[in-house]
Amino acid sequence: MDAQEFSKYGHVFRPGLFRRRRAFWLDGHILHWRKGRVKGHVPLSAIMDVVVTERAGGAVCRLVEANGQTHRICERHWFGWEVGERHRFGTSELHSATFASLVSAIRRRMNKERPAERG
Numbered sequence: 001m002d003a004q005e006f007s008k009y010g011h012v013f014r015p016g017l018f019r020r021r022r023a024f025w026l027d028g029h030i031l032h033w034r035k036g037r038v039k040g041h042v043p044l045s046a047i048m049d050v051v052v053t054e055r056a057g058g059a060v061c062r063l064v065e066a067n068g069q070t071h072r073i074c075e076r077h078w079f080g081w082e083v084g085e086r087h088r089f090g091t092s093e094l095h096s097a098t099f100a101s102l103v104s105a106i107r108r109r110m111n112k113e114r115p116a117e118r119g
Contacts, residue, residue: 011098013077075099
């Protein structure tokens with residue numbers, strides 16, 4: 001786990017009960033991500049579309065890169081069978097504050113980089 005996952009613009013969640021934990025965080029104009037043990041990053045300039053969908057179970061943000069790769073950031077976190085979570089296994093909660101902070105920062109920084117394209 002990277003300490004920046006829990007920074008001001010970091011968001012950690014598990015999108016499903018038996019799915020791996022995911023983390024997204026901003027460091028300048030670079031969006032870093034971790035899905036299980038796989039890590040990566042993408043510059044905000046390579047993200048072409050940001051779509052936020054409100055659902056009954058929490059919001060979902062879909063980021064689309066220029067090469068077509070997509071990243072889904074979910075507001076809802078499902079508790080798994082990890083140490084510290086076992087007593088809440090099978091339940092979920094919304095991580096609204098960190099989700100909103102990350103998504104708004106991504107949008108704000110993208111608009112700052114490309115104001116003419118974003119209108």
